[in-house]
Amino acid sequence: MRIAVLGAGALGCAIGGTLAKAGNEVVLINRNRAHVEAINRHGLVMRTPEGEHVVRTAAATTAQGLAAVDLVIVLVKSFHTHEAVSNAVALVGPDTMVLSLQNGLGHEDILAELVGREHVLAGKTYVGGVLLAPGRIISGVKGKETLIGELDGHVSERARRIATTFNRAGLVTTVSDNIMGTMWDKLLINVSTGALSGITRLPYGPLYRIPEIATTAIAAVQEAMDVAAASGVRLSYSDPRDAWLKASAGLPDDFKTSMLQSLEKGSITEIDFINGAVVRWGQRCGVPTPVNQTLVACIKGIERTLA
Known part of the structure; x- marks a missing residue:
């Protein structure tokens, strides 16, 4: 799956790096140039309970020049949602899914306004991440559940596709009918x-x-x-x-x-x-x-x- 992580800080890198390690085509988008350059030069260094490993994946400071993807995972800070997504609409094609895994409440309405409610799914994740230095994170993935779902509560095939991709990568994911x-x-x-x-x-x-x-x-x-x-x-x-x-x-x-x-x-x-x-x-x-x-x-x- 072609995936863009919009807001690839500690948590975004933990999720995006895990997906990239599993063979998905992932681009990590973060405004911090030093962080992005470190990932592009040396790979994303992920520290886990099993040890430290390096994941090779693309990173960018903006979505400018990037093609539409299958899935956009939104993980920017809540107060940056409108600005960040407004500047990344080129990532959203006719069949692109836009999934918010942000903390708190209310982001889905902002996404629906900008890209259309038909593209938007909601979700929550218990995965954790800590940024140690540019391009280096602590990744807390093991045993941490992610739940996703449609805004109207029905269990869709596209939500199942996302869950399958996540689970194959080791991100324990369930489709919820009570988002x-x-x-x-x-x-x-x-x-x-x-x-x-x-x-x-x-x-x-x-x-x-x-x-x-x-x-x-x-x-x-x-x-x-x-x-x-x-x-x-x-x-x-x-x-x-x-x-x-x-x-x-x-x-x-x-x-x-x-x-x-x-x-x-x-x-x-x-x-x-x-x-x-x-x-x-x-x-x-x-x-x-x-x-x-x-x-x-x-x-x-x-x-x-x-x-």
Whole structure:
């Protein structure tokens, strides 16, 4: 399959590199020129629990000059979605599938506006990645599930094709007939660790050894579950502790959440699309979300100091 990963940072490289290693024709698109040049010159270096290996694949800073592909995987930061996809419409041909695997809620509507709803699929992934240096990542793929689906919930042949391609590469992938529930399931994972890791500046190892952090994380997830229930969303979780524990399953102690990685780079975060989404949905359905509101306020304060 011909695949373009739009937003090939740590996570995009973990997924794109895994697909390329399996023989797919992959191009990794990232605005960081040093990262792209390192991949093109030396290959993508992927560190996994089994060891370190190099994957040869194409990389580019923009989609300019690239031909249409079979699948565009969108993994840019939430606040860059409109700009990034607007500049990459040449990748979308008549039969191209556009799959968002981004954190948070609301990206599918942006994609539908830009490329047409008929091209868009939604998904969530529990794969992890950490950028170590230009062209070098930690890849957390093993045992991490990816779920994809059509926006209207029907199980399509094209979604099955994507799942088959992913599974052959070692990316455990399931087609969901409840994509909104799937998106909320992943949101719970991000709610549990993202903001708390960013506020404390702790990777997963020490983060999970502090009982007070676990208590706060579980409370934040419970709020999100209450909001989902009030909104008629069908979740696969019944215990907030399960989301907290799943977030770190199979990942090394030095794994850092994407929110922490953003703050360490001096960048703003996706807090508005994660804990902020819980707050907004809670306001709509009348469910209080004081823990998530506090986490949003703390991250906003840290972003202000960085600015």
